[in-house]
Amino acid sequence: MQRLNSASGDFAARFRALVEAGRGEGGDVSAAVRTIIEDVRQRGDAAIAELTARFDGFDPAGELRIPTGRIDAALKRVDKDLLAAMELAASRIRAFHEVQRPADHQQVDETGTRTGWRYSPIAAAGLYVPGGRAALFSSVLMNAIPAKVAGVEQLVMVTPTPGGEPNDEVLAAAKLAGVDTIYRIGGAQAVAALAFGTESVPAVDFIAGPGNAFVAEAKRQLYGRIGIDMVAGPSEILIVADSGADPAVLAADLLSQAEHDPTSQSILITDSPSLAQAVLAALPAAFDAISTAETARASWDANGAVIEIADLSEAPALIDALAPEHLLLAVRDPDAVFARVRHAGSVFLGYDTPEAIGDYLAGPNHVLPTGRRARFSSGLGTANFMKRTTFLGCGPEGFQALGPPAARLAEAEGLPAHALSITRRLDRGA
Amino acid sequence: MQRLNSASGDFAARFRALVEAGRGEGGDVSAAVRTIIEDVRQRGDAAIAELTARFDGFDPAGELRIPTGRIDAALKRVDKDLLAAMELAASRIRAFHEVQRPADHQQVDETGTRTGWRYSPIAAAGLYVPGGRAALFSSVLMNAIPAKVAGVEQLVMVTPTPGGEPNDEVLAAAKLAGVDTIYRIGGAQAVAALAFGTESVPAVDFIAGPGNAFVAEAKRQLYGRIGIDMVAGPSEILIVADSGADPAVLAADLLSQAEHDPTSQSILITDSPSLAQAVLAALPAAFDAISTAETARASWDANGAVIEIADLSEAPALIDALAPEHLLLAVRDPDAVFARVRHAGSVFLGYDTPEAIGDYLAGPNHVLPTGRRARFSSGLGTANFMKRTTFLGCGPEGFQALGPPAARLAEAEGLPAHALSITRRLDRGA
Numbered sequence: 001m002q003r004l005n006s007a008s009g010d011f012a013a014r015f016r017a018l019v020e021a022g023r024g025e026g027g028d029v030s031a032a033v034r035t036i037i038e039d040v041r042q043r044g045d046a047a048i049a050e051l052t053a054r055f056d057g058f059d060p061a062g063e064l065r066i067p068t069g070r071i072d073a074a075l076k077r078v079d080k081d082l083l084a085a086m087e088l089a090a091s092r093i094r095a096f097h098e099v100q101r102p103a104d105h106q107q108v109d110e111t112g113t114r115t116g117w118r119y120s121p122i123a124a125a126g127l128y129v130p131g132g133r134a135a136l137f138s139s140v141l142m143n144a145i146p147a148k149v150a151g152v153e154q155l156v157m158v159t160p161t162p163g164g165e166p167n168d169e170v171l172a173a174a175k176l177a178g179v180d181t182i183y184r185i186g187g188a189q190a191v192a193a194l195a196f197g198t199e200s201v202p203a204v205d206f207i208a209g210p211g212n213a214f215v216a217e218a219k220r221q222l223y224g225r226i227g228i229d230m231v232a233g234p235s236e237i238l239i240v241a242d243s244g245a246d247p248a249v250l251a252a253d254l255l256s257q258a259e260h261d262p263t264s265q266s267i268l269i270t271d272s273p274s275l276a277q278a279v280l281a282a283l284p285a286a287f288d289a290i291s292t293a294e295t296a297r298a299s300w301d302a303n304g305a306v307i308e309i310a311d312l313s314e315a316p317a318l319i320d321a322l323a324p325e326h327l328l329l330a331v332r333d334p335d336a337v338f339a340r341v342r343h344a345g346s347v348f349l350g351y352d353t354p355e356a357i358g359d360y361l362a363g364p365n366h367v368l369p370t371g372r373r374a375r376f377s378s379g380l381g382t383a384n385f386m387k388r389t390t391f392l393g394c395g396p397e398g399f400q401a402l403g404p405p406a407a408r409l410a411e412a413e414g415l416p417a418h419a420l421s422i423t424r425r426l427d428r429g430a
Numbered sequence: 431m432q433r434l435n436s437a438s439g440d441f442a443a444r445f446r447a448l449v450e451a452g453r454g455e456g457g458d459v460s461a462a463v464r465t466i467i468e469d470v471r472q473r474g475d476a477a478i479a480e481l482t483a484r485f486d487g488f489d490p491a492g493e494l495r496i497p498t499g500r501i502d503a504a505l506k507r508v509d510k511d512l513l514a515a516m517e518l519a520a521s522r523i524r525a526f527h528e529v530q531r532p533a534d535h536q537q538v539d540e541t542g543t544r545t546g547w548r549y550s551p552i553a554a555a556g557l558y559v560p561g562g563r564a565a566l567f568s569s570v571l572m573n574a575i576p577a578k579v580a581g582v583e584q585l586v587m588v589t590p591t592p593g594g595e596p597n598d599e600v601l602a603a604a605k606l607a608g609v610d611t612i613y614r615i616g617g618a619q620a621v622a623a624l625a626f627g628t629e630s631v632p633a634v635d636f637i638a639g640p641g642n643a644f645v646a647e648a649k650r651q652l653y654g655r656i657g658i659d660m661v662a663g664p665s666e667i668l669i670v671a672d673s674g675a676d677p678a679v680l681a682a683d684l685l686s687q688a689e690h691d692p693t694s695q696s697i698l699i700t701d702s703p704s705l706a707q708a709v710l711a712a713l714p715a716a717f718d719a720i721s722t723a724e725t726a727r728a729s730w731d732a733n734g735a736v737i738e739i740a741d742l743s744e745a746p747a748l749i750d751a752l753a754p755e756h757l758l759l760a761v762r763d764p765d766a767v768f769a770r771v772r773h774a775g776s777v778f779l780g781y782d783t784p785e786a787i788g789d790y791l792a793g794p795n796h797v798l799p800t801g802r803r804a805r806f807s808s809g810l811g812t813a814n815f816m817k818r819t820t821f822l823g824c825g826p827e828g829f830q831a832l833g834p835p836a837a838r839l840a841e842a843e844g845l846p847a848h849a850l851s852i853t854r855r856l857d858r859g860a
Contacts, residue, residue, distance in 0.1 A: 082842050085835035096545060099537065105529065114779070115526060115793045120772045122806050138843060169842060205806040220654065224661030227806035231654030249854045255847035290846040338821065342550045349544070349823035354855060356848040357824060357832050360839040363545045364820035376552050376635040376657035378818035388808035390794035391768065393779035394787060402787050405515035409790040412512050412599060413568060416720040417685035418786040424679045425784060 001304035003276075006314055018305055019321050019372070023234045023263045033217040036188040037195075044198035051189040056131075058164035064200045066166055066182040074171035083172065089361035090141055090176045096363030097149040100382040113398035117390045121151030122227070124202065125385060126194035127179065128209035128219075129170060131160035131186055136210075137173035138359065142366050143208045143229075143380065144177035150385030155179050156204055158194060160186020186211075188218035195222045208380065210367070229380055233371035234263035237355060238324035238344075240315050240337060241270045245330040245351060247278035251286040253328060254279070256356055258299035259292035265303040267322065271312050280306065316340035323374040326355050345374045399425065431734035433706075436744055448735055449751050449802070453664045453693045463647040466618040467625075474628035481619040486561075488594035494630045496596055496612040504601035513602065519791035520571055520606045526793030527579040530812040543828030547820045551581030552657070554632065555815060556624035557609065558639035558649075559600060561590035561616055566640075567603035568789065572796050573638045573659075573810065574607035580815030585609050586634055588624060590616020616641075618648035625652045638810065640797070659810055663801035664693035667785060668754035668774075670745045670767060671700045675760040675781060677708035681716040683758060684709070686786055688729035689722035695733040697752065701742050710736065746770035753804040756785050775804045829855065 004014050039047040045064070053059050078086075106116035127143045130136055140157070147155050157174055159166065161184040174182055183201055185193060191211075197203030207219055208229035219228045237257035241250055254266040270276050283300070287293040309315060315337060319327060323343035331337060334349040341347065345368030348355050359366045367380035394402060403422045410418035434444050469477040475494070483489050508516075536546035557573045560566055570587070577585050587604055589596065591614040604612055613631055615623060621641075627633030637649055638659035649658045667687035671680055684696040700706050713730070717723040739745060745767055749757060753773035761767060764779040771777065775798030778785050789796045797810035824832060833852045840848035 079842075082838060085838045085842075088835050089839060099535065100547075102532075107529065113792065117530075117794070123772070135843060138839060223653065224650065224803070227803075246854070246858055249851065249858065252847055252851040252854050256845070256851045259845060259847040286847070286850065289850055292844070292846055296847060334823070341819075342553070343817075344819050347819060347821040349821060350825075352826055352829040352855060353822055353824040354833075354836075354848075354851040356840055356845075356851050357829070357836045358822045359848065360836040361832060362543065362822045362824075364547070364822055368820075369817075373654070373657075374817065374819070376817060379820055381818065387773075387799075387804065387806060388811065389771075389774050389777060389804070390798075390809055391777040391779060392783055392788045392792045392794055393764070394783040394792075395780075396782055399782040399787070402791060403784075405518050406784075406787045406790040408512060408515045409519065409568060410786055412509075413566060414722070415686070415689055415786075416722055417682055417689040417716070417726060418789065420716065420719055421679065421682040421686045421784040421786050424676070424682050425782060428676055428679065 001300055001306070004305060004307045006307065006309040015307070015318065015321070023265060023303055023371070027213065029213050029217050030221070033188045033214055033221060037192040037218060037221060040189050040192035040198065041196045045200050048185055048189055048193055048198060051187065052185055055187050056160050056162050056164070060164070060184060064183045064185055066171070066184055070166070071171045071175050071182065074166070074168040075175050077168050078172045082169070085361070086137065086141070086173060086176055089138070090145060092361050092363045093141055093145045094149060097146045097365070097382045101149065102383050102386065102388070111398040111401045112395040113402065114393035115391065117388045119386045119388050121386050122206045123152070124154040124156065124204040125152045126204040126207040127155060127157045128191065128207065128211050128215055129157060129159040130211055131162060131167070135167040135169050137169040138366065139210060140170055140173035140179070141177050144174065144179050146365065146380060146382045147208070147385045148178040150382050152385050154202065154204070156194065156202060157182045158185050158190040160184070160190070188214040191215055191218035191222065195226045206385065208384070229367065229384055230369060230373070230377060234265065235260050235370055236265040236324050237267070237326040237328060238319060238322055239266070239268045239328045239330060240312070240319065241268060241275060241330040242312060242332060243272040243275055244332050245275060247275060247282045248286070250279045250330065251282035253354060254283070254300065254304065255286050255290060255296045256354070257326070258296040258304065259290060260295070262295055262298035262302060264299045266300060267305045267307065269307045269309060269315055269318060271309050273308055276306050276308055312337065319344060323372040325368045325370045325374065328353070328355055343374045345369045345379050431730055431736070434735060434737045436737065436739045445737070445748065445751070453695060453733055453801070457643070459643050459647050460651070463618045463644055463651060467622040467648060467651060470619050470622035470628065471626045475630050478615055478619055478623055478628060481617065482615055485617050486590050486592050486594070490594070490614065494613045494615055496601070496614055500596070501601045501605050501612065504596070504598040505605050507598050508602045512599070515791070516567065516571070516603060516606055519568070520575060522791050522793045523571055523575045524579060527576045527812045531579065532813050532816065539828070541828035541831045542825040543832065544823035545821065547818045549816045549818050551816050552636045553582070554584040554586065554634040555582045556634040556637040557585060557587045558621065558637060558641050558645055559587055559589040560641055561592060561597070565597040565599050567599040568796065569640060570600055570603035570609070571607050574604065574609050576795065576810060576812045577638070577815045578608040580812050582815050584632065584634070586624065586632060587612045588615050588620040590614070590620070618644040621645055621648035621652065625656050636815065638814070659797065659814055660799060660803070660807060664695065665690050665800055666695040666697070666754050667756040667758060668697045668699065668749060668752055669758040669760060670742070670749065671698060671702070671705060671760040672742060672762060673702040673705055674762050675705060677705060678712045678716070680709045680760065681712035683784060684713070684730070684734065685716050685720060685726045686784070687756070688726040688734065689720060690725070692725055692728035692732060694729045696730060697735045697737065699737045699739060699745055699748060701739050703738055706736050706738055742767065749774060753802040755798045755800045755804065758783070758785055773804045775799045775809050
């Protein structure tokens with residue numbers, strides 16, 4: 001953890017170092033991933049079976065797909081109150097993403113020329129869900145529901161199941177979200193299977209969902225052949241707080257990010273030196289209260305920061321430089337600060353809005369740009385699972401008005417067949 | 431060129447081969463590109479100068495940036511009628527992309543919980559404009575205008591200038607489109623300069639624009655550090671025509687795609703055997719009429735196809751399988767066919783709508799998904815230069831309603847600090 005003060009002479013340099021510090025997991029896995037992808041492309045299910053035996057410790061033996069009965073049974077086994085919370089989440093996420101569905105458009109200009117666009121859903125999408133320690137059923141909801149709201153007909157989920165046994169909550173979430181089929185495979189091999197298709201696994205057009213370094217690199221290498229949601233990195237929260245915030249609450253907020261992974265980052269910016277001190281004083285009790293303290297402490301020690309500023313008006317520039325995935329504005333007038341912020345994945349407004357509510361069930365998506373990518377990219381939304389087809393229709397009058405200047409431009413670009421396609425229509429009196 | 435007939439026994443197999451045929455330029459340039467990127471990252475302008483001397487045959491000698499005076503002079507030298515056509519194009523493209531600007535949204539639910547999103551422009555974007563033989567000033571308009579409509583403040587163009595001399599039309603288009611600065615550099619080294627910044631070239635957040643295999647691979651390798659418009663491949667047109675279409679016109683339409691590059695593809699689908707024959711008979715005269723016949727013939731011979739179908743109702747399934755960049759519906763009722771099409775980059779409706787009008791000045795963007803990527807991606811639009819920040823604001827009532835189920839979900843996912851961030855707020859009576 002480091003402390004910065006915007007009044008210090010070395011602030012600019014230290015802040016820039018903080019902004020530019022990489023928190024990557026290190027290790028170039030690109031060659032290993034390339035080998036796995038090529039193997040799956042050439043040998044299909046046989047390669048999948050071998051890689052699953054090697055990495056997940058079981059032989060899928062032709063049963064790559066999780067049967068419907070197993071999914072229904074999982075849904076029945078999930079605690080009733082947990083299921084109710086999952087259903088509330090699903091319903092709110094669905095409602096929010098329905099509002100996000102992009103609109104079609106058509107316009108006709110003074111020459112009678114029609115232009116516009118039409119959105120249509122991707123036909124088949126894949127969803128990667130990490131397995132292992134954490135059962136991230138919320139990730140299933142956040143990825144699958146937008147796909148289904150968009151109108152994706154074939155939504156194929158893959159998830160590694162160490163030992164072969166899938167997680168009940170993950171299966172239940174998939175069922176609630178409308179996932180069509182689930183395969184118990186993971187890693188770069190699962191991504192490759194979705195991109196190329198195998199005897200058992202259908203090929204899809206688009207792959208979403210988080211994963212480890214192998215999964216992320218596989219998506220990157222296959223981008224172009226298929227669409228992907230984003231290149232994701234370690235997660236982060238930036239909290240801007242004033243003296244009205246509760247230090248014990250902020251300590252929990254900081255650790256709620258830190259507990260994800262040692263590479264996560266939590267930063268507090270405040271104009272109140274006493275609040276900064278109180279939050280630091282509250283951290284030991286917060287660590288003591290959580291079973292994930294080891295991970296949270298590793299993250300906080302390596303990547304945490306507390307930045308004191310003289311006035312809240314300094315905050316927006318610092319926020320934009322960090323372009324955080326999550327921004328919590330625990331201040332009296334959060335909208336005033338938000339109005340001056342430009343680069344952030346998702347913003348949590350006010351003392352009563354912990355990120356966790358947004359992570360699970362408020363409605364907006366929790367799949368967000370990390371590692372300063374909020375400068376140029378957005379969180380996952382309904383439109384990621386759709387594509388836009390533009391169109392143009394010239395009538396005779398529009399053609400007469402637009403054809404000659406278009407032909408002039410084509411000639412100047414040295415593309416005579418382009419010009420010919422226009423002049424021949426002019427010749428025949430179009 | 432190959433001919434297919436949907437009534438033939440081998441049609442399914444031959445059509446699938448056509449769909450799956452790669453038209454890549456071959457040769458893996460990834461290692462060479464990786465070396466160039468690393469060189470520019472480490473040595474900045476010095477590396478750029480060496481690479482420019484090697485690839486473009488001149489020493490930029492500290493004058494990487496094209497001076498404003500040179501740009502103004504270019505604008506004055508461009509033919510007046512050509513400039514007028516460029517201005518018409520710029521104005522129509524601008525109007526169309528202004529309509530595309532995505533809307534912000536805010537909603538408040540029954541618990542008083544606010545959710546929504548806000549769009550903001552990317553701050554700095556780079557635009558790659560190919561040099562060499564063709565002076566693609568239309569590419570400048572199609573890439574730069576959406577960026578400026580989106581609100582990008584710093585739009586930086588790079589373009590290789592073999593021998594050091596930039597093209598007047600390209601500079602004029604950049605001026606019309608509002609490009610802020612232009613550098614006479616190209617290749618993977620220009621893309622790397624934009625991604626990392628050098629002593630002379632500012633770093634940007636997003637890079638758009640077409641380029642050769644080196645440029646495309648550089649964008650792909652840097653994707654994630656910066657945003658990119660798309661992974662592009664060879665261009666294509668699919669024409670669906672009925673007996674009402676003019677064969678001589680269609681011959682020009684087919685060649686207007688073929689003249690771009692030997693890897694381009696032109697396909698005609700028709701329900702009229704006599705039209706198919708007449709188009710083939712009209713091709714020699716069309717080749718004779720264009721100075722680009724050599725390229726067009728290479729493309730048509732290698733990648734062209736004529737597909738006869740028994741009835742137009744067969745067309746939509748074939749269109750969706752090909753997912754063409756450009757789809758020309760030269761039929762009596764183009765809207766009826768379009769209504770059944772799902773995967774296409776841009777559609778040109780009716781006998782009087784040559785692709786060339788859309789390529790230059792109708793308004794919709796000509797930067798479109800190629801190589802069947804219309805299955806999952808869209809053409810360039812205003813939103814590519816913006817990003818969406820979602821937000822959430824809970825008041826006390828919304829927090830009381832959503833906090834407990836969110837905490838339940840966090841506990842089930844094994845994330846106790848997430849739950850703690852909620853329960854501590856509940857304890858203090860938020």
